[in-house]
Amino acid sequence: VITRAECEERDAADPLAHLRERFLLPPGVIYLDGNSLGALPAGVPERIRITVEEQWGKGLIRSWNDAGWVDLPRRVGDRIAGLVGARPGTVVACDSTSINLFKSVEAALTLAPDRRVILTDSGNFPTDLYVMAGVAARHGMEVRSPAPEEVAGSIDGEVAMVALTQVDYRTGRLHDLPEITALAHAAGALSVWDLAHSAGVMPIDLEAAGVDLAVGCGYKYLNGGPGAPAFLYVAPRHLERFHNPIQGWFGHVAPFEFRPDFEAAPGVDRARVGTPHLLSLAALDAALDAFDDVDLREVRVKSVDLTELFLALVDERLDGMGFTVASPRAPSRRGSQVSLRHPEGYAIVQALIERGVIGDFRAPDLCRFGFSPPYLRFVDVWDAVDELVEVMANEVWRDGRHRVRSAVT
């Protein structure tokens, strides 16, 4: 039996425990949704205030230069580069993940022409599947989406690129990024990775793995806030030949020369399109302070410990209550989330949220719990499962109000 006191002891011995102070968390909430919208880092409100009141309010348009707004996408990109194993000058923070994926998939086609298949997997996030289907339709190509376990065996000489999300948003299943990248290259294909559910919560070494292109989300484990800009990585060897399918002025070599013809910027700036979303970008920049001096290997160790603890408690206390574990049991195959299937999943998650335990629901039956190591304690995991036991034992979820479906689940 795992006791709450044991969890308190683990918190006392946790080398990352001090990171929790870098976030503003509401009292009485156990936040298990950092995989969807990260918590608010402590420095963000003041940074937003300065950006709005000082830089915008007083500096006005001068702030594009004086406050360094114009190259903030690159500076934030360099900070993210440090978290994903990329060198400075290869990552830019801009646009949304969907748009960056579109740019990357299109650009990959010009880097690896003459092949007719985009290979992904059936578990990929819908926006990724939609973007790829759209690109494929315009180019007369085919999207192949086998089951995640069958991707490696499906890479053949017809494949132009293997485009996958590293951690499955539903189950938390973790692809072997270096291995699949190597298999893609061996078959003459490129690799395009979506790091939405992995950036900031585990060590990633894009350069060591030889990844060609990658994108990721700013508002999940990077905690950049709702609608935070996403990021885009281009391997140094492709920078000069990366053709952005959206030729906007901020991807131009000299935007303020207002030339009539497009000439791409020399570095990763060519992946930009238009005016940066400055307020969101400033928030993301401030949010990244929470990663100062943080070793992502330590974050990963704690992430595995948290998900292992959650699973152990689920096994111990929720047996016979109708749950099945949808996430891989082996920690090496799992990201920082655990999903439980239950036919009444939606109502169960709503009942939990009402009690301050915030996870989310993914249709048709997944209760999804994300574990963000910088601000989550072991005792939170214990308390969350305790609430779940209450919700089940007392059938709290049966109340009609827990069945009302909101637009965002």
Ligand SMILES: Cc1ncc(COP(=O)(O)O)c(C=O)c1O
């Ligand atoms: C794997 C993956 N890609 C992309 C997105 C969303 O992209 P966007 O920032 O364009 O909304 C998500 C959102 O949850 C995601 O999980």
